[in-house]
Amino acid sequence: MEKAFIPTEKKIAIINSLVRCGFRRMEVTSFISPKAIPQMRDAAEVVAGVDRSTGVSVAALVPNPRGAERAAAAGVNEMVTFVSASESHNRMNVNRSIAESLGGFREVIQIARGAGIPVTTGIAVAFGCPFEGDIPPERVANMIEQLLESGVHHFTLGDTTGMATPPIVTRTCEFLLQHFPAIELALHFHNTRGIGLVNVYAALQLGLTKFESSVGGLGGCPFAPGATGNVCTEDLVYLFHELGIDTGIDLEQLIIVARQVEEVIGRPLPGQVMKAGPRSRRHPLFEKPRA
Amino acid sequence: MEKAFIPTEKKIAIINSLVRCGFRRMEVTSFISPKAIPQMRDAAEVVAGVDRSTGVSVAALVPNPRGAERAAAAGVNEMVTFVSASESHNRMNVNRSIAESLGGFREVIQIARGAGIPVTTGIAVAFGCPFEGDIPPERVANMIEQLLESGVHHFTLGDTTGMATPPIVTRTCEFLLQHFPAIELALHFHNTRGIGLVNVYAALQLGLTKFESSVGGLGGCPFAPGATGNVCTEDLVYLFHELGIDTGIDLEQLIIVARQVEEVIGRPLPGQVMKAGPRSRRHPLFEKPRA
Numbered sequence: 001m002e003k004a005f006i007p008t009e010k011k012i013a014i015i016n017s018l019v020r021c022g023f024r025r026m027e028v029t030s031f032i033s034p035k036a037i038p039q040m041r042d043a044a045e046v047v048a049g050v051d052r053s054t055g056v057s058v059a060a061l062v063p064n065p066r067g068a069e070r071a072a073a074a075g076v077n078e079m080v081t082f083v084s085a086s087e088s089h090n091r092m093n094v095n096r097s098i099a100e101s102l103g104g105f106r107e108v109i110q111i112a113r114g115a116g117i118p119v120t121t122g123i124a125v126a127f128g129c130p131f132e133g134d135i136p137p138e139r140v141a142n143m144i145e146q147l148l149e150s151g152v153h154h155f156t157l158g159d160t161t162g163m164a165t166p167p168i169v170t171r172t173c174e175f176l177l178q179h180f181p182a183i184e185l186a187l188h189f190h191n192t193r194g195i196g197l198v199n200v201y202a203a204l205q206l207g208l209t210k211f212e213s214s215v216g217g218l219g220g221c222p223f224a225p226g227a228t229g230n231v232c233t234e235d236l237v238y239l240f241h242e243l244g245i246d247t248g249i250d251l252e253q254l255i256i257v258a259r260q261v262e263e264v265i266g267r268p269l270p271g272q273v274m275k276a277g278p279r280s281r282r283h284p285l286f287e288k289p290r291a
Numbered sequence: 292m293e294k295a296f297i298p299t300e301k302k303i304a305i306i307n308s309l310v311r312c313g314f315r316r317m318e319v320t321s322f323i324s325p326k327a328i329p330q331m332r333d334a335a336e337v338v339a340g341v342d343r344s345t346g347v348s349v350a351a352l353v354p355n356p357r358g359a360e361r362a363a364a365a366g367v368n369e370m371v372t373f374v375s376a377s378e379s380h381n382r383m384n385v386n387r388s389i390a391e392s393l394g395g396f397r398e399v400i401q402i403a404r405g406a407g408i409p410v411t412t413g414i415a416v417a418f419g420c421p422f423e424g425d426i427p428p429e430r431v432a433n434m435i436e437q438l439l440e441s442g443v444h445h446f447t448l449g450d451t452t453g454m455a456t457p458p459i460v461t462r463t464c465e466f467l468l469q470h471f472p473a474i475e476l477a478l479h480f481h482n483t484r485g486i487g488l489v490n491v492y493a494a495l496q497l498g499l500t501k502f503e504s505s506v507g508g509l510g511g512c513p514f515a516p517g518a519t520g521n522v523c524t525e526d527l528v529y530l531f532h533e534l535g536i537d538t539g540i541d542l543e544q545l546i547i548v549a550r551q552v553e554e555v556i557g558r559p560l561p562g563q564v565m566k567a568g569p570r571s572r573r574h575p576l577f578e579k580p581r582a
Contacts (some may be wrong), residue, residue, distance in 0.1 A: 194564060223564050276514070
């Protein structure tokens with residue numbers, strides 16, 4: 001969503017600061033054509049710059065076989081392919097039918113397998129499509145079925161434009177967990193309509209434990225100017241810690257990194273905990289509040 | 292939190308637009324000393340301007356007996372007094388001990404009773420104090436006990452600086468509902484740390500149904516510049532509707548009002564649904580997203 005090219009050394013510095021906070025998996029770039037998104041032209045250098053001494057798993061988006069080859073050469077630990085749960089969103093996003101996208105994955109998977117790299121597939125608009133509306137869980141299940149046959153074993157359900165709600169999350173995930181009890185399912189919520197963390201909370205109650213987020217809430221929604229994007233990492237980590245869930249992440253350090261990211265981006269980010277600090281923060285009594 | 296005086300006719304227009312959205316209770320102003328907060332100097336005119344044809348209950352803050360007399364003369368339907376659950380926050384907020392605040396309520400209650408107007412008490416920092424930290428539920432219960440004796444029967448627990456979390460909300464509310472089964476308890480959450488609506492969701496699971504919020508998420512946090520204030524009304528109503536809860540509120544109309552409020556305030560408000568619309572909003576396929 002950022003129009004400007006962020007200097008490679010700044011990207012690497014941010015990623016390595018996040019590694020030091022304790023993250024064990026990070027999607028750091030996209031091996032998309034540098035012509036399509038020049039902001040990502042430094043994908044290989046970014047991957048090369050990641051400090052992997054902590055064992056962090058470095059994931060990157062690969063939109064096509066060419067991207068998979070570049071990602072394999074760069075030494076990613078995980079390739080991420082993506083397809084939409086609705087024909088119209090897939091067409092709008094990559095100008096292909098779903099069948100064409102799934103067909104294209106075969107070559108990507110072959111390249112990944114050759115390099116010994118696991119593949120995760122992100123299923124976009126899995127909880128609702130801005131063009132078609134509700135997505136039946138059966139349709140997501142059918143897609144997962146086809147992907148399992150292709151050799152994909154890790155899935156992320158993307159709430160790409162923030163249409164997930166607790167009942168839809170519950171219905172969709174319960175259906176999938178019932179049909180694929182051994183599946184590895186991560187959830188990727190957006191806060192476009194303010195209820196991203198409520199969806200996380202509802203998913204936690206189903207026993208799901210893998211969530212994607214972005215530092216500071218970086219990102220946005222192409223259909224809603226001014227709306228937020230991904231749920232914010234610090235807010236998510238804060239919620240987890242307050243629920244007694246151990247994440248292994250240093251929240252105070254993470255807040256510092258989020259503020260650095262805000263400086264690099266040059267405008268306020270939607271994250272809240274980065275502004276207010278965790279609830280454990282005490283204010284001295286002599287400090288007069290603003291109003 | 293707004294430094295500028297908002298013209299009285301604009302305040303009244305916003306309130307009446309909200310009345311037409313279907314709200315049945317609104318806190319519209321504060322009968323605080325015009326010297327202390329000149330932005331509220333038009334409290335009586337604002338109350339007089341509310342269209343009560345729908346039977347909306349007009350509530351107003353009354354900080355002291357003088358305010359109660361003005362509120363009674365203006366014809367409010369409900370007076371709201373407030374006290375903090377911690378000595379230090381009460382001292383900082385109104386420069387009085389808790390005992391002095393509770394003592395002062397007696398005269399307010401007498402004036403209200405004489406005018407046949409019910410009194411609600413808001414208990415600030417009920418889920419955590421920025422100076423003292425955790426607030427034991429026993430302390431809130433003790434305060435409610437004293438208030439019941441004074442003749443107050445309606446209570447709002449205020450999460451004044453956004454320190455509530457689902458476990459704290461559950462612990463506090465379960466304790467209070469156990470000790471005061473017949474109590475009328477409303478909840479007032481702030482989104483200071485991004486989890487305001489998660490707290491609402493946790494409280495709903497306890498059977499609580501009364502929540503305070505502010506249109507567009509107006510307000511803020513005196514201790515955290517840039518942080519949001521109250522949970523946002525449109526986002527709350529959106530969540531309720533998606534959970535199958537009938538609020539009697541017209542969300543599409545409410546979004547229009549929130550955008551008008553943003554224009555009056557002159558800067559972006561933190562509300563999300565006012566930017567993205569409800570999930571039922573469809574985008575035409577020919578509309579190319581921004582990025």
